[in-house]
Amino acid sequence: MGTVNEEYIALNEELVATNEHLRRAEENLIRLNKKLKEKEESLRLSIEAARMGTFNLNVKTGIIEVNNYCRELFGFSDDLVISIDEGFGTLTEDRDRIWDAMHYAIRNRTLFEEEYRVFRKSDNAMRWLRAVGKVSDPAMGTDQHFYGTMIDITERKANDQLKEDFIGIVSHEMRSPLTALKGYVQILDWKSKKSEDLFTAEVTAKAIRQVNRMTTLITGFLDVARAGEGKIYLNKTSFDLNNVIKIVEEETLTTISSHKIMFRPVEQTMVLADQDKLEQVLLNFINNAAKYSPNNSRIYVTCNTGNGWVRVSVKDEGMGISVKDQMHIFERFYRVIGAKTENISGFGIGLYLCKEIIDGHAGRIGVESSDGGGSTFWFELPIAPLSETNY
Numbered sequence: 001m002g003t004v005n006e007e008y009i010a011l012n013e014e015l016v017a018t019n020e021h022l023r024r025a026e027e028n029l030i031r032l033n034k035k036l037k038e039k040e041e042s043l044r045l046s047i048e049a050a051r052m053g054t055f056n057l058n059v060k061t062g063i064i065e066v067n068n069y070c071r072e073l074f075g076f077s078d079d080l081v082i083s084i085d086e087g088f089g090t091l092t093e094d095r096d097r098i099w100d101a102m103h104y105a106i107r108n109r110t111l112f113e114e115e116y117r118v119f120r121k122s123d124n125a126m127r128w129l130r131a132v133g134k135v136s137d138p139a140m141g142t143d144q145h146f147y148g149t150m151i152d153i154t155e156r157k158a159n160d161q162l163k164e165d166f167i168g169i170v171s172h173e174m175r176s177p178l179t180a181l182k183g184y185v186q187i188l189d190w191k192s193k194k195s196e197d198l199f200t201a202e203v204t205a206k207a208i209r210q211v212n213r214m215t216t217l218i219t220g221f222l223d224v225a226r227a228g229e230g231k232i233y234l235n236k237t238s239f240d241l242n243n244v245i246k247i248v249e250e251e252t253l254t255t256i257s258s259h260k261i262m263f264r265p266v267e268q269t270m271v272l273a274d275q276d277k278l279e280q281v282l283l284n285f286i287n288n289a290a291k292y293s294p295n296n297s298r299i300y301v302t303c304n305t306g307n308g309w310v311r312v313s314v315k316d317e318g319m320g321i322s323v324k325d326q327m328h329i330f331e332r333f334y335r336v337i338g339a340k341t342e343n344i345s346g347f348g349i350g351l352y353l354c355k356e357i358i359d360g361h362a363g364r365i366g367v368e369s370s371d372g373g374g375s376t377f378w379f380e381l382p383i384a385p386l387s388e389t390n391y
Contacts, residue, residue: 055133056147057084059106073127073152075120090118106135106146115153128157163333174218182211209254216280234274234360238384241269241278241310245303248282258295261286266303269310272384273361281354285314285377288350293318293374305383313378321369329367330355354379 053070057063062084066076074090076082088095094116105112112133119126133148185207192200249263271278282301289299297317304311321329321336328334335348358365358379369375 051151053129053150054148055087055131055150056145059135059144059146061143070150073120073129073150074118075122075125090121091116092119093117102133102146105133106144109135112146112148126154127152128154160333175215178211178214178218182208182215185211213255232356232360234277234357236272236274236361238270238272239275241271241273241303241312241381242266244275244278244282245301245312248279248286249301251279251283252286256286256290259290259293259297259299261299261301264300264302267305269303269305270384271310271381273381274357277357277360278381281357281379282312282314284350284354288377289314289316289318289375292316308383309380310383311378311380313376315374315376317374320371320373321367321375322371326367326369330365351377 051069053073054067055070056065058065064082064084064087066074066082068078071078071080074087076086080086088099091098098114098116101114102112104110112131115128115130117126117128129150130153131148131150133146136142136145136147138144185204189201189204189208192198192204245263245266249261252261286299286301293299293316299317300313300315302313302315304313325336329336330351332352333348334352355365358381361381363382364380365378367375367377
């Protein structure tokens with residue numbers, strides 16, 4: 001009997017201990033649940049304050065759950081059950097592109113990040129939206145979901161269009177007087193050489209060089225407008241890329257005296273490209289390197305080949321670029337904002353044009369940098385096959 005009582009007492013103590021353990025676990029769950037609700041509420045308030053729409057597509061059923069602001073963006077009524085067909089029904093010209101991009105992101109589990117136009121159901125007004133989304137983790141064991149956020153970028157798009165229109169109009173208006181000015185300077189240059197007036201000949205040569213630079217700048221402005229319409233023109237010919245390096249070297253030695261520019265030897269490399277446009281890209285890289293690095297520092301220009309590609313790089317010893325800014329550095333009108341750059345002028349179109357030019361050559365462009373550790377801007381082009389260099 002004593003043994004049974006002892007076992008009963010031990011069992012009772014074990015049950016008391018288990019109940020205490022469960023009580024503490026329940027308290028922890030309640031506390032964690034409370035924190036989770038607080039964080040959810042904080043996230044909801046942040047999304048509302050940022051005027052951000054949220055969406056959650058059940059891939060199996062095709063039903064999309066959205067917040068109130070998302071309904072407002074698309075013009076959906078409060079009681080409408082939104083299907084994927086309803087959502088895509090507001091897209092017109094961008095429908096196929098966004099449909100393909102979404103399914104690619106779902107199929108390959110990559111980030112969906114797109115800008116597109118919608119026509120609101122309520123008033124048929126056109127709005128530009130930017131959406132970012134991803135597919136849910138299958139390890140969660142529930143139906144597959146595609147979820148994310150979106151913002152209204154209509155005002156930003158309108159501002160970009162105004163900038164492009166202004167650039168296009170001003171550039172066209174400036175070309176005629178600049179062409180006339182160049183003609184007068186060339187006449188003066190011809191007369192000074194004929195009369196052997198060396199001083200005037202030297203001055204006019206410098207003036208012609210500056211007029212040419214201004215012409216290049218205006219052409220760049222016009223290219224911005226053309227690139228926005230997908231109409232940037234490339235005059236592709238077969239040539240040795242070494243010629244571009246040499247021309248740019250001569251140009252920078254004349255125009256940049258604040259830095260030591262080191263051009264590494266380049267072997268013959270034939271490419272099928274627009275020579276003037278590649279000069280423009282390389283000059284932009286070098287001018288930026290000089291603009292964003294200390295005086296008397298070094299700038300290295302290299303050209304290497306491998307696996308059927310040629311890479312041209314410009315490395316500086318400047319302030320560097322943060323990872324955040326690197327993601328947007330080639331976007332139109334984007335400029336790095338900070339205390340170190342507030343006194344540096346620019347329009348935010350140079351690198352955008354460089355990317356458009358290299359993309360037009362089926363090439364690649366990029367930057368390697370760290371904040372405070374200098375930057376290396378590079379572009380790559382396919383080397384022209386022999387069959388394309390013999391004409």
